[in-house]
Amino acid sequence: MAKTLREDPADAETLSHRLLVRAGYVRRSSAGVWAWLPLGKRVLDNVSRVVREEMDAIGAQEVLLPALLPKEPYEVSGRWSEYGDLLFRLKDRKGADYLLGPTHEEIFTLVVKDQCTSYKDLPVMLYQIQTKYRDEARPRSGVLRGREFQMKDSYSFDVSEEGLEESYRLHREAYVRIFERLGLDHRIVSAVSGAMGGSASEEFLAPAEAGEDTFVDCPSCDYAANTEAVTFALAPAPVSAEHPALEEVDTPDTPTIETLAAHLGVPASATLKNLLVKVDGEITAVGVPGDREVDLGKLGEHLAPAVVELVTAEDFEGRPDLVRGYVGPQGLEKVRYLADPRVAPGTSWVTGANRADTHARNVVCGRDFEVDRYLDVVVVEPGDPCPSCGAGLKLDRAIEIGHIFQLGRKYADAFGLDVLGREGKPVRVTMGSYGIGVSRAVAALAEQTADERGLCWPAAVAPADVHVVAAGKAVPLALAEEAATALAAAGLRVLLDDRPGLSPGVKLTDAELIGVPWILVAGRRSADGVVELQDRASGTREELPLTEALSRLT
């Protein structure tokens, strides 16, 4: 049995982080890199098993691809550079470049290019449950955001749009079943596909205070979206596709990441979403929807070395015409985009460019663009009208536990993935990609289900069915062993606490912290064959003869 801790780890920010460490499920190895101890490994395996069963049920086939990948395919797709600092890069002894896979679209495309040659070989869906690597700017909250983590990633390959839609639908339905079986409360929200490319995309969010995502939820209809997507839905006019002036404006004297970060008082490695800054006292800069994470390095390139400050809540006092939002403990929170950016002509902007995934450099309002042509920004706040039915929207925080994309032909085009079609001519394949954060789901479940006494697992993922506590030596110990043997013989998964020299109180506190659904205590009344049975979730306790307890549990 793993060691439990009385004290919270010093750096723990969230409930799941505190409890998973204290209850001995995981142990930190380095920032964002975690060891899974026996109890944690069981929960992780239980989640993986549910995911695997549902993926198999829709006809997806399991594979295992390497995590250590050559650079070349990621150069072909452009992601070797697009991913920036997020990629773990390394060299082999001959000096060849490698990376540790953050996600595997490129490699799966190559596998299918190799294995499938005719339309008759398709559709095909492949998946793996594998270790992923992302050098996250702010690994936090234990396994919620790791730099090494477990993901189930799957990829679909079809010859037609209808085929892709069907593969997407199958995944969407499988995800709903997976999260229902795991006991994870979740919402499906429309999302912007961002760096993945492609068109349709939805996120699976687990509502939780500890979440880093904000989403809007309509109480009257089934509309739900992440804030980026609702921003697009509410935008009165999209950014013009033709706007050549934007890209050409540049300032030679741009600050470096170091000077900017020092000025903002944040680490140079910081990544901020939807960053608002003040330049020369004016709130002028907005991180761009579509460029999902604006890192300071990128932003730094776009700002003249003027006075740059993060916008705080006070800045919005008396300025309802401006973006409302504030810098909170988690960075900038409750970002609102301007519905009507009445920015004075001559003001510098860092803003969306006229091409996807680019930034305009230090463009000047009035000189380079007109405000009324530049409404890529919208205020979203509680009570705003739902784009679908008009009712007042709610804003909530959540953890992203899954993400499904219709990629289309982005990767098939990059790698020339064709199969021979029905008419004997080559047909370009269309793809989908689908991810579930398997290790993150463990933390999300902990967040949603834990109470003040500790973890409290749903039966489907719990590390055991019954936690048997020997609250005493001799007779209680013998009764506890008898109970554990009988339960195991009946096919239940049992955790037996037979540690000598610990008080019953300590053992019971530990059992509650560990959070197995049933706690069976052999204590004071063991001589009469009486045990105490506790339902961990409700806290209900009952004394009853062991034989009765056994028939209740089996």
Ligand code: ATP
């Ligand atoms: P996030 O917005 O939280 O950074 P993402 O959108 O970058 O996640 P995807 O590329 O969509 O992540 O990956 C698929 C899934 O993998 C996510 O939905 C999430 O559940 C999980 N995941 C992503 N990054 C991490 C991480 N650093 N640690 C643990 N799980 C992660």
Ligand code: MG
């Ligand atoms: Mg990410």
Ligand code: MG
């Ligand atoms: Mg995301």
Ligand code: MG
């Ligand atoms: Mg995502």
